[in-house]
Amino acid sequence: EIAERDAPANPVQLLRSGKRAEDIFPLGQPVPGGLWMGSRPHLPDSLPxxxxxxxxxxxxxxxxxxxxxxxxxxxxxxxxxxxxxxxxxxxxxxxxxxxxxxx
Structure with missing residues (x-):
């Protein structure tokens, strides 16, 4: 998800894509520990x-x-x-x- 750095976590996209992946390819049991979400750092001009x-x-x-x-x-x-x-x-x-x- 692309959101503001301090926006509350919204796992909807991750859950939907996980479900679609499971429909195509059985992935088995989820990894214990739940979902991890965090922001990705970007430089001010978005260039490397x-x-x-x-x-x-x-x-x-x-x-x-x-x-x-x-x-x-x-x-x-x-x-x-x-x-x-x-x-x-x-x-x-x-x-x-x-x-x-x-x-």
Missing amino acids: VIGASLSRPGLWYNFGHGDSGFGLGPLSGRLLADLITERDPGLDILPLSPLRFLA
Whole structure:
């Protein structure tokens, strides 16, 4: 569910999707402990940070993917590898720079 950080937990979407998954594929008994819900952190501009640290030579950043980390992981890993090895990443990575927050 996409909701405000301090909104009360609403498990309706999770319960419905669990029921649909069970209809398609029997999942067996639920894991003990109940449902866990929490907010996902997002950067102010909703873009990940990919690039070199200004203050620590050799330190590279690749974080802040929010809800899309699993899907963007391979691409951001490739971008980071290109940056580290000084290859052309094939796109403008300036909007992802950690330096964008210094202004």
